[in-house]
Amino acid sequence: MSDVVVGEDGLARPRWAATDPLLRDYYDTEWGMPVRDERGVFERLSLEAFQSGLSWATILRKRPAFRAAFDGFDPDVVAGYDDTDVARLLGDAGIVRNRAKVLATVTNARATVALREHPDGDLAAFVWSFRPADTPRPRALAEVPTTSPESVALSKALKRHGFTFVGPTTMFALMEALGIVDTHLLGSHRRGTSGVWPG
Template identity: 85%
Template sequence: MGDPGSVGDPGLVVGEDGLARPVWASVDPMLRDYYDTEWGMPVRDEQGLFERLSLEAFQSGLSWATILRKRPAFRTAFDGFDPEAVARYDERDVERLMADAGIVRNRAKVLATIRNAGATLALREDPDGDLARFVWSFRPADTPRPRTYADVPTTSAESVALSKALKRKGFAFVGPTTMYALMEAVGIVDTHLLGSHRRGTSGVWPA
């Protein structure tokens, strides 16, 4: 990328293409592409939300780059995160997943993903709607406007409420911090730094 220049915000750098990005998305091509094309864009379908929720759970305690590099293997291992398929997994599938070096082999997280698939199917009968509509119902009235990473929250009243509501519905590994990361990733809140070329591009929130 060459020698990126500052844009006056310690959280942003300008690349060779003239676009301002956060430091974490300014060097690694994989992370840059993810930031430019996917992170913070609305995900409103059940399977897409189930995949993001599952990957956020697996990310707990690890870097997002690790999960992103393994995402193709995760998709293969978990039948494209089809909740109907995953909900049918039995002990043989658990052992298959635990032997798969392409994914994060954490038994508690594997079991939580299977459990969450069943909870996702159960939500289809819920008056509050399927997983996507349920999660999006916790969209706040406003979104942060961070200038630096110190300004970016890690939880919110809405992520705490979403965490509690999902736990009541039978979901696991859905703590408030994990749920806030999910809300950022799927566009429910916009935590792009002010000055980033992605700020306000989701169509959900103004810049």
């Protein structure tokens, strides 16, 4: 059974993005497209942390509620959250109410603000500085890696700067989402469309 499915529109996608309209739209328009602004990277880092142990579809369906609850993932605003805000978030049924992940998001917002003083620039520039020299070229989902030397290095570097919930697997998923690596399957209509990597 092929991991690439051709849809009714004639476009080839991986099996995970072939049926659910929400996942299909996300795959077609967002996943793997370059995100280079601080707020955008902070949002994706936060949502990848919330996704840990859950399906991405769950997070994607809750993304509008997450954005409302976390003030659009503005790092400056989230960095100022106090116990009242944490209690509000833990009472919000629209998001994933996990105390450790909520606290990690606040911690990471503060670390994001502090990172602006780093020579490599803000969170976006810092994360992009771990772009590898090459990208995977998987033909099947089984060939898509879950970590890389760069995601391990990024994880360690972010932890040194006070970030939490930034393990190597989560950071590799972040790098995929941001377009830092291209793990679109060969044969997919999205392969090589980010402008970062050739097909």
